[in-house]
Amino acid sequence: MTTDAETDVFEEHRPVLMGVAYRMLGRVADAEDVVQEAWLRWSGADRDTVRAPRAYLVRVTTRLAIDRLRQVKARGEAYVGPWLPEPYVTDFGDTVPDTAERAVLADSVSFAVLVVLESLSPLERAVFVLREAFGYPYADIAAMLDRGEPAVRQLAGRARKHVDERRPRYEVDPAQRRDLTERFLAAAAEGDLAGLMALLAPDVRLVGDSGGKSKAPLRILESADNVGRFLVAIAEKGVQEMSFRFLELNGGPAVLILSGDTPDSVLQVDVSAGRIRSVYIVRNPDKLRSLASA
Numbered sequence: 001m002t003t004d005a006e007t008d009v010f011e012e013h014r015p016v017l018m019g020v021a022y023r024m025l026g027r028v029a030d031a032e033d034v035v036q037e038a039w040l041r042w043s044g045a046d047r048d049t050v051r052a053p054r055a056y057l058v059r060v061t062t063r064l065a066i067d068r069l070r071q072v073k074a075r076g077e078a079y080v081g082p083w084l085p086e087p088y089v090t091d092f093g094d095t096v097p098d099t100a101e102r103a104v105l106a107d108s109v110s111f112a113v114l115v116v117l118e119s120l121s122p123l124e125r126a127v128f129v130l131r132e133a134f135g136y137p138y139a140d141i142a143a144m145l146d147r148g149e150p151a152v153r154q155l156a157g158r159a160r161k162h163v164d165e166r167r168p169r170y171e172v173d174p175a176q177r178r179d180l181t182e183r184f185l186a187a188a189a190e191g192d193l194a195g196l197m198a199l200l201a202p203d204v205r206l207v208g209d210s211g212g213k214s215k216a217p218l219r220i221l222e223s224a225d226n227v228g229r230f231l232v233a234i235a236e237k238g239v240q241e242m243s244f245r246f247l248e249l250n251g252g253p254a255v256l257i258l259s260g261d262t263p264d265s266v267l268q269v270d271v272s273a274g275r276i277r278s279v280y281i282v283r284n285p286d287k288l289r290s291l292a293s294a
Contacts, residue, residue: 009053010042016054016134017061019109023129024065024122026085026114028290034064058134059144062126069122080212082220084280085114086287087249087266106251108133111207111280112270114250116166120159127152128159170270170277177271178246178253184269184276185244185255191235193228200224201275206231211284227279247291256291263288 017038021031038061042053050056090109107113108129117125126145130136138156142149171177180199187195206227208216221227242264245256254268266288270278282288 013054013057017057020061021065022088028086037064062144066122066126081218082207082209084111084209084282087282090251091248109251111250112167116163124155124159127155131156170272180271181253181269188231191232193232196228197224199276201277206279208281209284213285214283216283263291
């Protein structure tokens with residue numbers, strides 16, 4: 001039987017476990033399932049063999065997430081249209097007072113990085129998350145994954161190279177992103193093409209994720225002209241009883257667009273040199289359920 005003290009230990013580490021699982025899987029529901037399974041393992045563990053609860057729990061969570069990733073890849077699940085991670089509420093608050101550490105955590109959970117991580121193998125993804133997001137030493141990661149340290153270093157180097165080659169570089173100033181998001185939202189809602197063109201970088205990309213379950217582009221749109229005209233066309237159709245709510249999602253400011261009380265979509269932008277370089281729109285209703293009460 002699990003004691004109150006043991007429950008408290010698990011709850012103390014739950015945010016870290018959820019952070020690891022979500023970065024591994026890119027899906028909130030799957031991450032919650034993995035953390036729940038980690039709880040079951042913890043509640044049945046032999047306490048005499050658990051000397052470091054946090055290390056034990058991270059190891060269990062990471063291995064469960066690797067197994068789930070392998071199952072998904074083995075099933076060869078096809079996704080309709082571009083894929084984006086499920087939006088994840090990230091409010092670091094006072095839990096991460098260090099600015100540099102906060103920036104690392106925000107970057108590691110961003111849409112841009114998680115999209116790249118989808119192309120890594122499960123082991124590469126695990127090593128990248130544990131090393132880059134949470135700063136675990138190579139020796140500790142090797143112990144968690146039952147691999148030799150040289151092999152883990154090789155996996156880490158390969159994953160880092162892959163991410164660096166494919167991840168675009170953006171500015172992470174939250175105030176600037178919030179300002180540009182508000183101006184972008186106002187121009188888009190009004191169908192103001194000139195206003196949008198003033199905000200969009202010439203090579204801007206719009207990635208819309210609907211999973212084939214709602215209306216969104218089935219391919220990535222590129223160029224300011226294409227993105228601007230698409231957004232103006234959307235504004236002309238409108239959303240019934242539309243309202244907006246700003247949230248911190250995936251490490252940065254984002255907008256939850258509601259139709260009545262129902263989440264319709266999530267919008268987030270990435271910024272570079274004072275212009276919007278990427279626009280992310282999540283419209284897959286399965287990925288918005290967790291935001292209904294956000």
